[in-house]
Amino acid sequence: MDIAGIRKDYKLEALDETGVAKNAIEQFSQWWEEAVKSNIEEVNAMVLATASKEGVPTSRIVLLKGFDANGFIFFTNYNSRKGLQMAENNHVSLLFFWKELERQVNIIGTVQKTDTKTSDNYFFSRPVGSRIGAWSSPQSTIIDSREVLEQNEQQYKQQFGETVPRPPHWGGYIVKPKSIEFWQGRSNRLHDRLLYSLQQGNSWTIERLAP
Template sequence: MSDNQSLQAIANLRREYTRSGLRRKDLPNHPLALFQTWLRQACAAQLPDPTAMTVATVDAHGQPYQRIVLLKHYDNEGLVFYTNLCSRKAQQLVNNARISLHFHWNFLERQVMILGEAEKLTPIEVLKYFYTRPRDSQISAWVSHQSCSIASRDVLESKFIELKKKFQEKVPLPSFWGGYRVKFYTMEFWQGGKHRLHDRFIYQRAVNCWTIDRLSP
């Protein structure tokens, strides 16, 4: 296949979205209620990594960055994830706490986009979660200086073995490891529709309620 044929083949990749629909009359007043329903359905469908979400932050020059992390908790106060506090994302959040999250449940033909501001979790919250992690994951938190250059994978594996021997009993919480709560003020829900006539609704926080608008696909 030639390069042109290959590019054309990619351009022709498409499918119809026909699994479901989303109507205004079916929307709850609070976006978290719909988010919870969709997340539970994604879990029930046994989708791979249903809690995986794209986290987008912006550096000091306005350059956006994205990466996938796992949602670890959510409630009316916000959505929670954990990371190395020296990582690129954490350093960018120091300068600009605005953040965007994105869930893509492809099999269900659904997406959720969230806008908000990230605030650090308290040391007690971080400690409580850290000790629910598998022991090897606790050690890995010490091993990785996230986003820093390293000479080879051998560096990581050697350090992991070294620390596994060092921490024979309880693994201490690294001072550079923590988490964030994303206090959301916008949630947008996307449900795939036939003929590309997708259903999109956006919730935006008002003074004492949430406004809901349908968006053109």
């Protein structure tokens, strides 16, 4: 396969300063609704990039579980690699790629844990198997084999039954955006990129970036 020859010309939409919301969260909400209506599989999948205090980056896919004017929420193991990195360096980025709409959204901001109520409400909405899984996996640590996970799963099933409490090492995070870039694919790689930057007073500036 000629990897260098793989390419696609983007022609679906345009992105213009005169046609967008003045508030970045409102603009995200508009794009989000369009993405949901497009029946994109796992529309809430996003790349979370974190870095250690030394600046060594890692990234992985996590799932958006809510957003509002305050930020973007996801849930994970606090003791995972991402959790430990976020504890020592709270600067993160989120990236959505909705290829069906030829769109990307890149969010840069700071992260903090959600309150206990938010973590509890989401945890207890999960299927029992997923709740058991949160206890069973010592996420990001080295294990001898898959049998470790399976044994842990059986142990916690017997211990908790159907009443599974939220582990103290598991809960939510909220990313508070400093900037949000909206990217719309255009023909001949002359893509549209609009960058929203948060200002004092919670207003946003909008600037066009060269592709």
